[in-house]
Amino acid sequence: MQDVWKTYKDGTDALRGVSVRIDRNEFVYVVGPSGAGKSTFMKLIYREEVPTKGQISVNGFNIGKLKPRKIPYVRRNIGVIFQDFRLLPKLTIYENVAFAMEVIEAPPRIVKKRTLEVLDLVGLKHKQNNYPTQLSGGEQQRVAIARAIVNNPAVLVADEPTGNLDPETSMGIMNLLEEINFRGSTIVMATHNKDIVNTMRKRVIAIEGGQIVRDQLRGEYGYEI
Ligand code: ADP
Ligand code: ADP
Numbered sequence: 001m002q003d004v005w006k007t008y009k010d011g012t013d014a015l016r017g018v019s020v021r022i023d024r025n026e027f028v029y030v031v032g033p034s035g036a037g038k039s040t041f042m043k044l045i046y047r048e049e050v051p052t053k054g055q056i057s058v059n060g061f062n063i064g065k066l067k068p069r070k071i072p073y074v075r076r077n078i079g080v081i082f083q084d085f086r087l088l089p090k091l092t093i094y095e096n097v098a099f100a101m102e103v104i105e106a107p108p109r110i111v112k113k114r115t116l117e118v119l120d121l122v123g124l125k126h127k128q129n130n131y132p133t134q135l136s137g138g139e140q141q142r143v144a145i146a147r148a149i150v151n152n153p154a155v156l157v158a159d160e161p162t163g164n165l166d167p168e169t170s171m172g173i174m175n176l177l178e179e180i181n182f183r184g185s186t187i188v189m190a191t192h193n194k195d196i197v198n199t200m201r202k203r204v205i206a207i208e209g210g211q212i213v214r215d216q217l218r219g220e221y222g223y224e225i
Contacts, residue, residue: 004054006040006210014040016210018054022188024154027181029197030190031221032207038190041207042159045188046078047071059154076104079148079156079185083163085140087132087147093119094128097147104151118146122176138169142176149180156180158189162196174200197221 122142162170204219
């Protein structure tokens, strides 16, 4: 990002001149108080929002200036997971994951092979025929992770992925994210989880009032609670 500004329609300046470079295969925590601009920062990366000013390039694409027909190409290079999982309730676990490949028109044989492969990676192949409500929160998040990585994205964006999970389950999710990072995906994760940030040391980018106020390698959470 180069001097990125984001002003919402109502005039709120959510980001005010953010410049940062995140390299391939980094694992970065984004921290800061509520309302600081973390979600906006994440949304700009996965092109849910576009910058008001400045440049963003993700995996070689200038995503602020993308032509609409190019958006699917960029999206398939970016996996996203959320605090509230966002699985499709009427689809099985298998179908939730396979769907992400079907929308990019992957060949059926590949869809099946790869879907089972990622369900195995997250330890939920045996639950492939269950529905999301039949799974615990931690299991649902693992399905969401499987769905996010099924198309082999270069970047995984995680907006408070452990926000709804107990500490032990959260650590399981973190170990999985670390494994995915180890396998070659860049990970950008917004979090309020002080214990995780201070235990599993990574680069920490702190945002306050829409600006980056701290950027440390093997950093710490740096806020109370
Ligand atoms: P964080 O994720 O750190 O809590 P956000 O990026 O969600 O911060 O929000 C940054 C600022 O932008 C806040 O003041 C928030 O109220 C505002 N904001 C976020 N989304 C919108 C929106 N769609 N329209 C107007 N203001 C918004
Ligand atoms: P947690 O304590 O993590 O919230 P749960 O008590 O929700 O876990 O679930 C414990 C185990 O039982 C999990 O493996 C979950 O998949 C399974 N389970 C929970 N509810 C159902 C259900 N309605 N049908 C089938 N399996 C279920």
